[in-house]
Every structure is written in structure tokens, then in C-alpha cells.
Amino acid sequence: MTNTEIAAVFEQLADLLEFQGANPFRIRAYRTAARTIGNMVEPLAQWLESGRDLRELPGIGDDLAEKIATLVATGTLPLLEELKAEYPPSVLDLLRVQGLGPKRAAVLYRELNVQTLQDLAAACEAHRIRNLKGFGAKTEENIVKGLQAAMEHALRILWYQADQLVSDLRDHLASAPGLKRCEPAGSYRRGKETVGDLDILVTADDPQAVMTHFQHFRGVRRVLAEGTTKAAVELQAGINADLRVVPEESFGAALQYFTGSKEHNVVLRGMAKDRGLKINEYGVYRGEERIAGEDEVGVYAALDLPWILPELRESRWEFDWAAGEGLPDLIRLEDIRGDLHMHTTWTDGMATVEEMVAAAQSRGYAYIAITDHSQRVTVAGGLNAEKVLRQWEAIDRAAANISGLHILKGIEVDILEQGGLDLPDEVLAQADWVVASVHFGQNQSREQITRRIVDALRNPCVSAIAHPTGRLIGERAAYEVDLEIVLETAAECGKAMELNAHPRRLDLNDTACAAAKRLGVPIVISTDAHSIKGLDAMRYGVMQARRGGLTARNVLNTRSWSEFRRFLASRR
Template sequence: MTNAEIAAVFEQIADLLEFQGANPFRVRAYRTAARTISELTEPVAELAHAGPDALTELPGIGADLADKITTLVNTGSLPLLEELKAQVPESVLTLMRVPGLGPKRVAAIYNKLKIKTLEELREACLQHKIRDLEGFGAKTEENILKGIEAALLATQRILWCDADQIVQEILAHLEGTKGLRRLAPAGSYRRGKDTVGDLDFLAVADDPNPVMDRLAKYRAVKDVIARGDTKMSVVLQSGLHVDLRVVPEESFGAALQYFTGSKEHNVILRGMAKDLGLKINEYGVFRGDKRIAGREEEEVYGALGLPWFPPELREGRKEFEWAAAGSLPELITLEDIRGDLHMHSTWSDGLATIEEMAEAARKKGYQYIAITDHSQRVSVANGLNPERLLSQWNALDQLAGKWRNFRILKGVEVDILEDGRLDLPDEVLNQADWVVASVHFGQNQSREEITRRIIGALKHPAVCAIAHPTGRLLLERPAYQVDLDAVLRAARDYGKMMELNAHPRRLDLDDVACAAAKAYGVPIAISTDAHSINGLEAMRYGVLQARRGGLTKADVVNTLPWGELKRRLPRYRR
């Protein structure tokens, strides 16, 4: 059983317990455990086999949860979950997806009216049965009816790159509003999370009303959900929520800090403030009634003796430990990148010629690129057999003298076949400058098989890195089953590298895996996997993800000149 599956069980238990009105701290214990487990790199199942002590050493896991994990790992199920499911029809939990309905109200609706589905809830609203319940009224009933539509729309998350487009559009739309003094996007968008659930904007204005009026007029706004003196929520036609908060100038930093989050980061920060006899809210840092900071984020953190945290690190993971130790990483930037080590050309399924890709890369200031077209097995992508690949490399030799200070590496993205063999013969692979290996076929194999295939590829002397190591497609397809921890250890042992695929739908390794790779000392190559000139622009998404993983320039190999990069690979060492 994978960490993600165990975490999902605990999340479900938390939902069911919450619905039953259980002790909120008990509910939180399950949620905390779920988060801990899902962010762990090593498989919890292995810890479970090592014995209960290995599990209870994890923060937030005590004797009881350790026992439940062990049961889950050994039997694949959990009696508590089965009991809860028997007591609460699972469909009731979908009622909590209706905005405005939490555990208390859903419990009331279910207990009094025996309503179990969204359809039954809609009926009850239309027959005005909801408004007669204690604590409910006509207005609530109306809002529930509206909310059901929203729940059915299934408020999806969107890719960071898509969020970026909308954010830029809204910023441009609000820019120039009368009395608007400052404006900034916040939330998970600002933290650079690979997918974004809603958009948050923060403004300073002489009067909030013109700004709110203007947001309401944004072309894609469908509905204004709430509007008060300082806070406004709208929903776009796509179902995406946009929140706007307007604060006084002297609170801008505190509000930006609060609104950027994450929630977990804020909770820790505010707890630290409390210990110092201070209070932090979105209006500032307060000692008693006296505001001692708030205009800029630096002041807010500074009031607690903390450095300013890059938003990408504000996830409530290790950042406060790093700050205490004075070892907050200096994160990599787009300007540090000197080359791109994964891209395709018209030789396989790319849209641009090698020369076009090279010209575009040179314009970006790169010193080198690797052309890594697909190997023969990927026939739908016009993958290259040995003859065509060698002929491509001949063509590269012809181009070699064309540019000064720019180099095209002879590369290939070789498939790791279902049986673990590589899709090209050794004598061909050995002639390449740069080889990335990846899994495209047999993604449904067992965790053991896929892990063995990838580790086998890492062991091959010609292979430099594993490309898109989990195969996930964000919002589309989950990662294949793979023991990433074992893969990272193998990369360390064989002196190999791992790719962070910068394509905005992939972005694997993810942030947590990047941090794990760094901890093992495994170098990362951030590569775009571009299939067109425009695809090269994806580098910024990869860098953003790397920053979330706490990577510095030194952790990323394509910040190096090629000459230095290659010396990091065993095959080039003597």
C-alpha cells in the first residue's frame, strides 16, 4: 500500500468523523497524519515492517495510528473505516462539497430529513423543507440551491500556467482603478504551486468600492458571492473563485503575508508570535494594542527575528528550521539556467527543426542544448531507430562549427522497454553526449516491476538521467506506481541525475521529490521536453517547482557549462 493510499484512508476517516461531530482534535490528528504520510519520501509500508517504533517516531503518529498503519499495510483495510462507512452513507460526504454546507449543517440535514444525495437536497430546497430546519432560513435555502450547481460543476483546480494567464489579465483589468495604490496576487499562485484552486488578490486603495466594482466588471465574472467592507468573492464562468481583499497601506505587508499562506505556514508563524507575546493578523504584528510591523512582509517576519521567506518555501515544512539554523537556501532563478537538456525536433514528434530550436535557445542566452528525440519503440512519435539516430548525429556534426559558444549535444530520449531493456543498442547509446531514459509503455505494471526497470536504466553506463520520472500528467493522470525513494537512492549510488520535467502538465519530480533528491545529493536537470520553439519557455515552470523544492543553483546541473556538467557523470570520469 502506497503512502498516498494510506493518507487517503486517513483523510476519509477524518471526513467521516467530522461529519459525526467527533472530537475536533481527533479529526485533526487524522488529517495531520495524512499530510505527514503523503509528504514522506520513504514508503510507510517499509517502516511498518520495521516495527511500530519506526512509525511512532514520525511526528503526529502515536501508538494508535501506528497500529492502524500496520493493519492497513498487512490487510489492505481498516475496521474503523468499514464501521464508519456502515454508519454514514458515503454519498452524504458529497453534500459537504456544497459551498456553505459544513459538517454541522449537513449532519442536521441528514439527521432530520434523511437526505443523502445532491439530487434529494435539491428537491428538498424546491419544496422549501430546508428553511424550516432550526438554524436555517429562506436565504440559506436559496444559497444551497445555488451551491448545488457549483458542487456539480466540481470546482476543478487549474494548472499554474493557466492561472498565470488569468492573473495577468485581472491585474491588467484592475490596474489604473481610481484610488488603487498597490495590487498583488497572493495565495497558492504566488507560492508557485503546480496547480491552483482559486485566485487571491490583495489591494491597497483609498476606497475599496471602486476596486470591487471594477472586479465585478471583469469579463469572465459570473457571480458575486460575497462583498463586504474589505473582502469580496466572485466566481468566474469556469467555476474558479477569485477573492479580493482591500487593506490600509500600513497593513499591506501583513495582509500579503497572511493571504499568501500557506495556512500551515501561517499557523506556525502565528504560534511563534504568540510565544513571543505578540499577535499577528492580516493588519499587522501587535504587542498589546500597539502595531509594531505590517507595511512590508520583511517587517512582519523581521518583528519575529525571522528572515523574509520566498513564497515558494511557505508550506510549513522545513522553512522555519532552516531559518533558525540560518540555512535558508538561496533559491535558483531562471537567469541561472545555461542550457536545456531535453527537447524534440522534426526528426521525431517535434514541430521545429534542430536549427530552429538551436536559434531559439541561443536567443535565450543558453550555451548548449541536447536534442533528445524519441527512440524507435515510440512509433507514434516517429521514434528514431539506430540508423536514423546516427544520421541525425552526423547532421549535428555538420552544424557543429556554425555557432561560437553554443553547442548542440547528441542526445536521445531512450525508452525503457516493458522488460527493462533499453530501446537502443549499447554501441549507439555509448556514442551519445547525453542520454535520458524514460518510461512510456507498460505504465500499468506493478510498483516492483516499474521500479526495477527504472533502477536498471540508471545502472546502465550510458544513461545520464531519468526523464519525467513519475509519468504523471497533472489533473489528468496519476503517477505510475514507482518507489521513488528507491529510485533516488539508486541515482545516488550510481552517480546519476534526475530530470525535473518543466512541462506545465508534468512538473515531475514534484516539490517534495526535489527536496528528497537534494537530501540524497542527487543532482537535478531542469528540462523543458519542448516539442516546439515555444515549448522552451516552460523552463520558468520548472524553475518555480525547483524553488518549491528548496533547490539552489548548485543543486541544478544545467546551471553549469557543459564541460563542468559532464564531469559530474561517471561515464566521463577517468
């Protein structure tokens, strides 16, 4: 079991216990454990193998150490199985609805027999929730909003989770007898922020042997179907995976076909028809003759197209680009020169300034910004004016001993509910880099939130807006904001907009990134890291930027230090 999987089990346990109304301290212990394990770099399974004591970990006592050992050994926990038997499995979906939470979900389950997201939607529609004790019309409205996000996400997992599965699955398949090629296709290959199922394509000498081996992957919950060239399984992670064994000469056509998107493939079929050709998962055909299929480049070439990168295959802009200005040379992870949003132990980060600096150096960055929270974020121990000035002195001292890496004195300043920023201008003016963000008042009207953000952009001290829509994929919908006005203001004021690379945020999303590009607003891809490991999220942000069609030129933190410094000087 990976650390992520172990952490997910503890989260689920905590959710179900909270749903049951168990002791809050016990629930908190499981949640803390989930966070500790999720943030660990070393695999827990290895710890156990090497005989290390799990109780060395913060927040892990006898009970949890024993549960982790059971989990790694058996893949599940008796307590979890008990709880799961007690409630219908669909109640776990309810717990993911922002604005509901386990306690309220339990009330709805008891009082209105709400068991599924569909039940919840029906109860909202009939306005049966607002009359319950402790609820009310406002709560009902918030549940409706949260429900939308949860429904969209149902039965999909985040890209980074799919990525981990794919990597495990590839490792597993690598030892299958007679396996030759192995490529994931589908929405995973296109880098979509969520993935509904996995499609794996292989070529093999002995298809049967590979399919049998595939079914023995330890992440498999049950086998759904098995034919002569295809096997389908349901994974523990909750999604399905299909394995297809395809003929060598059709591999490119199959990869193209199963990568999609559906809309992209519809256009290709039309183009084939216009040329008197036929395209399917086996190849491109003129009459009976196969003229392409072995590789994707050949498939696209047969339709007079350049090879289109999977991230662009959404039938949005790729065909226009191919026919006109050409496909963009998409940004790559190697283009990134710095990370401009991260937290330290000065607020809710897990690593010190020095540790984050060392981690940035080992990633070869030319510059970083330390951007801890401002005072409004009390739960994170946000910094007041005096503390942030002290932190910047400390950063100056740390920077004096460092060469090759420029450390910007920054802050993530809250955009207050009533408008305005959480720290005085004379303090902010002393920063090298200021990201402004909305954490509170997310339920305000579109006009209010848009106004708050626009005013922040107009403040000369502000460099960029962080996680501009506030969404958490599958958990919390974006707040109401007029992005067009925000982007136009950013363009006018010469400010940047953040693409937050955290895999749950990926905020701005791909289409908003494309809009920023059209308006000439530079995007800054930042990790918002709260730990050293958090810095690795950069690649998720880069993937989203690629889906938005961004090149290195469109992204601010690909610039060299001297170019970037010029941008800083031009803020107005």
C-alpha cells in the first residue's frame, strides 16, 4: 500500500466515525495520522519492513501503529469493515459535499433517509432540508452549491491519484511474460484534472498471460470482464481499469483512438471522410488498404495534420492552430526557473525557511518567494505587520549565505471580506512579491468578490492573485467571480495571475489559462507548498498549463532572474 492509500483509509475511517457521532478526539487522531502519513516522503511499508518503530512518527501512538501494521499486511482494517457494513457505501459521497459535513449528513440520513447524492439533490429541490432543526435556507443553498461540485466529481479521481495508479500498474505489468509495449491512454494521457477510468494499451507475445497478470495487480478489487484481447477490473481506488492487447501494426491507431477525446475523434473522422479515408482503432484505411496505424504520427499525417499533443485533444483550438499559426510549443517542467508561492514554519508550513531554500536549490531554481499567510488567517497563525517584517529580516539573513538562488521576501496577503488588504500598504511596499488571495467571504455575491479582487489588482503593492477562483476539485465549487473582468484588470495593471499547482486546486483551470494567454496576462505557476514535498506539485500545474495551450513565454516563472526582475520593476 502506498502512503496515499493508507492516508485515504484513515480519512475514510475518520469520516465514518464522525458520521456515526464518535468521540471527536478519536476522529481528530485519525485525521492527524492521515495528514502525517500523506506528507511523508518515505513509504511506510518500507519503514515496517526495515523494522522501524512507527511510534517515532508525530501523532502515532500504540493504537495507530497497530492499525497501520494491520493495514499494510491485510489491505484493510476490521474497524473500517464494521463501519462500512453499518452504512450504505454511498453515504461516503455525501461526506464530500462542501457545506454539509459528516454531522449534518448523519442528520439527513436519520431524518430524511438521504443515502445518495441523488437523494440529497431531491431533498434540496423539495426544500425539505431548510425546515430541519439546525439547518435553514442559507445552509440548504450552500448544500446545493457543494452538491454540484460533488456530483461532477463522483466516480472520478484526481489526476495525481491516477498518475500514482498508472505508475504502480506499469511497474506491475513490466514483469508480465511477453509484454512489449505498454501505454496509458484516455483522459489520463490528456492530463485532465480528474480521471474517470484508466485505459491501458499493450502489445504482447502472449495476450492471455498479460491479461491474467493484470488481474493480479494488488490494487484490483474485482474482475469485471475478460475477453480474448480485453480485461476490465474495478480498482480499490473506486474507478475501473481496462487493459487492451492490440496488434503491433495498430498500436498508434489504438493509442490515438482510446486517448480521445470523443469530440476530438469526431473531427478526425470527419476529416478522414473528406479525404475518402476511414479511421478507426485499427488504422487509417483507403478502401481495404491500411495506410497508417503503427504510430500516432503516421495516423495524424494521413489526415494532413501534425502530431497533436494529447493535452490539446479536446476539439477546442487544436485544429484551428494546426490549420493556421501552428501548434504551440507547450511549456515543459524543465522551463520552470522558480516557485513564487510557499509557506514555512512561520505560519502553517512544515519546513523552515532554510529547509525550503535548500529544497529549492536542489531543484535547480534561480529564485523563490516565501509567502506566508497574513494575520486574518488565524488558524494558520497568520503574520501581523511586526512579525512579517521580522520574517523578512530573517530571510535577508538567510539570503546572505546563499549564492545562486534569489529569495524574494513575500507574503500571501488576505483580501478582506469588506475589501482591502490584510496588511497596511507601507508594509506591503517593502515586499519583493505579494500574492493576494480570497480565503474568507467566499459566499459573497459575484459583484462583491469581483470588486474585492479587482481592487487588490489595482493596489500597486500586489504582484499576483493566488488561486483566483478558490475551487477545490470535487469538494468546493469556485466562488462567484467575473473572471473576464479580473483578467482584463490584470492585463491593464500589468499583474500576473496564479495557476496554483496543488493537485486539488489547479486554479486557474485550463480554459481560464487560455483566456489569460489571449489577453496577454502572464500566468505564474506556483505550488503553494506547505512542505518540501509540496514543491513537487509543480508538474501538475505545468500539465494544466499545457492543456490551456501555454508556452514558456506565457508563464512568468520561466523567465531568467534578470528578465523576472524587470517584470517586478514594471508593477504599477
